[in-house]
Amino acid sequence: MATKPGGDKITRYIVIGMVVFVVAIGVVFSLVSSKSSGSAAAPSSVSKADGYGMVFNADLKGKPVVDVWEDFQCPVCSRFEALNGAYVQQLITEKKAKVIVHLLSFIGPESILAANAAACAADENKFLAFHSYLYAHQSPTENSGLWTGAGLLKAGAAVGLTSSEFAACVTSGNYSDWVTNVAADGAKKNINSTPTIFVNGKEIDRNTAYFDAAAFAKAVEG
Known part of the structure; x- marks a missing residue:
């Protein structure tokens, strides 16, 4: 099957971009989940x-x-x-x-x-x-x-x-x-x-x- 010149390179960039995106989302989630509020209302117990x-x-x-x-x-x-x-x-x-x-x-x-x-x-x-x-x-x-x-x-x-x-x-x-x-x-x-x-x-x-x-x-x- 014929492919366009540079097609593999474009695909590789897309895959790399998706991996970076997923890692970035994971980092953001980790940062958010690790934050706490010192002023949060809480029950007395x-x-x-x-x-x-x-x-x-x-x-x-x-x-x-x-x-x-x-x-x-x-x-x-x-x-x-x-x-x-x-x-x-x-x-x-x-x-x-x-x-x-x-x-x-x-x-x-x-x-x-x-x-x-x-x-x-x-x-x-x-x-x-x-x-x-x-x-x-x-x-x-x-x-x-x-x-x-x-x-x-x-x-x-x-x-x-x-x-x-x-x-x-x-x-x-x-x-x-x-x-x-x-x-x-x-x-x-x-x-x-x-x-x-x-x-x-x-x-x-x-x-x-x-x-x-x-x-x-x-x-x-x-």
């Missing part, structure tokens, strides 16, 4: 020192510190919650551990909206109930439209969140900058999958401890 996580039993001493990194749209997180969620709540309510929940938003817009709504729920001391509800009713399809404004308000109502303050917080995206801060902190710490669990600053073995309830409890409490 959030600690900047703890990676902008939602902290339970903040003043507890001499007990394990459990960091849970998760995304409300993550199906593996839903599996983890179904198996270990009640135990994690027990750690909190019985003051057996300091638990820090980091709500990531890897999967897209509805992860951001759900994380914001969970922070709104925290304002009314309903974070844990709302958290459990979202995982129990997770959509099988990512960004399906389930966790948008109306769906999140319905989820809130299911756990007793019916105030105008909650509705305004959800619909305005009051804590969206805080969600960005959590994402930026996760990027700095190379958290690249969910769930990711640390106990006393060390990641536990996801292959043996995440989906074996007894092994998970042993990893936490020894």
Whole structure:
């Protein structure tokens, strides 16, 4: 087949240009995801020192510190919650551990909206109930439209969140900058999958401890 003189060179330039473009986009995304806002509104239980996580039993001493990194749209997180969620709540309510929940938003817009709504729920001391509800009713399809404004308000109502303050917080995206801060902190710490669990600053073995309830409890409490 005949080709125009210089055709291979032109094709090569196009390919090189596309590679440069993709790399540039990746760099921009990395820079954006690594930025955080020092003035972001956040629930009172959030600690900047703890990676902008939602902290339970903040003043507890001499007990394990459990960091849970998760995304409300993550199906593996839903599996983890179904198996270990009640135990994690027990750690909190019985003051057996300091638990820090980091709500990531890897999967897209509805992860951001759900994380914001969970922070709104925290304002009314309903974070844990709302958290459990979202995982129990997770959509099988990512960004399906389930966790948008109306769906999140319905989820809130299911756990007793019916105030105008909650509705305004959800619909305005009051804590969206805080969600960005959590994402930026996760990027700095190379958290690249969910769930990711640390106990006393060390990641536990996801292959043996995440989906074996007894092994998970042993990893936490020894």
